[in-house]
Amino acid sequence: MTSEQVDGFLEQVVSLGTVTGVCGEGGESFTNYGVLLHFLRRATKLGLSASALTNAAWVTSREEAENRVAELMEAGLTSLGISTDQWHQRYVPVDRVDTLLEVCEKSGLSAARMETQLEGVMFRGRAAARLAPGMPTRPAEEFTTCPHEKLDAPSRVHLDCYGRLHLCQGLTLRGETPSEAVAAYDPRRHPIASRLLDGGPHALGQYAAERGFEPAPEYVDACQLCYRAREFLRPHFPELLGPDEMYGP
Numbered sequence: 001m002t003s004e005q006v007d008g009f010l011e012q013v014v015s016l017g018t019v020t021g022v023c024g025e026g027g028e029s030f031t032n033y034g035v036l037l038h039f040l041r042r043a044t045k046l047g048l049s050a051s052a053l054t055n056a057a058w059v060t061s062r063e064e065a066e067n068r069v070a071e072l073m074e075a076g077l078t079s080l081g082i083s084t085d086q087w088h089q090r091y092v093p094v095d096r097v098d099t100l101l102e103v104c105e106k107s108g109l110s111a112a113r114m115e116t117q118l119e120g121v122m123f124r125g126r127a128a129a130r131l132a133p134g135m136p137t138r139p140a141e142e143f144t145t146c147p148h149e150k151l152d153a154p155s156r157v158h159l160d161c162y163g164r165l166h167l168c169q170g171l172t173l174r175g176e177t178p179s180e181a182v183a184a185y186d187p188r189r190h191p192i193a194s195r196l197l198d199g200g201p202h203a204l205g206q207y208a209a210e211r212g213f214e215p216a217p218e219y220v221d222a223c224q225l226c227y228r229a230r231e232f233l234r235p236h237f238p239e240l241l242g243p244d245e246m247y248g249p
């Protein structure tokens with residue numbers, strides 16, 4: 001995402017009149033640090049509370065952490081979520097997370113260690129393919145509600161670098177712009193959300209089965225069934241199920 005895109009998206013977010021806070025997520029939001037700083041400054045100027053998530057991979061020294069935390073706070077950052085778990089720790093040493101948490105505390109920046117345990121994983125996206133094998137499963141008929149998103153009245157949405165709004169990662173709203181998408185959203189007329197509201201991932205799986213999807217008898221959780229059904233339905237609803245990055249291997 002570029003700084004120009006950030007400006008355009010934030011203006012549309014503000015024009016909705018209902019959004020009070022925004023969060024820079026990833027991937028890893030610090031990969032494009034200049035744009036992240038721009039996002040924080042611009043959001044703050046527009047009266048939005050601005051937070052961010054990071055995995056702390058960039059914390060190569062305490063001095064680096066101190067410099068960046070000061071710069072981020074000056075740009076308007078109000079809180080920082082720091083992801084770490086057994087999967088991150090294969091690539092990002094946990095002492096980087098500890099250092100960043102200490103620096104945030106010393107600087108007066110609200111920060112939280114966000115540690116996902118296996119029992120907290122939602123088996124969608126890469127987790128559906130890579131982490132699900134070998135996990136205990138339950139019958140597909142049991143997954144009759146979406147356990148995590150308020151699809152009838154969303155209290156949060158995700159905005160990707162293409163300007164698409166997501167109800168859940170990979171499940172998007174129709175509309176050329178974020179403000180158009182919000183204005184046009186009718187959960188009962190959205191072909192995917194309406195099925196999820198009526199009978200959860202099981203109903204969505206049945207809907208996909210009418211088009212040739214072959215559901216497995218059991219899944220690890222509701223999200224794995226939902227994700228697999230959506231993956232199958234992508235060619236039927238390319239404007240609602242994407243982008244490719246959300247359905248990668």
Ligand code: SF4
Nearest residue numbers: 124146148168223226
């Ligand atoms: S993957 Fe499906 S079931 Fe899971 S939170 Fe998202 S919309 Fe709900």
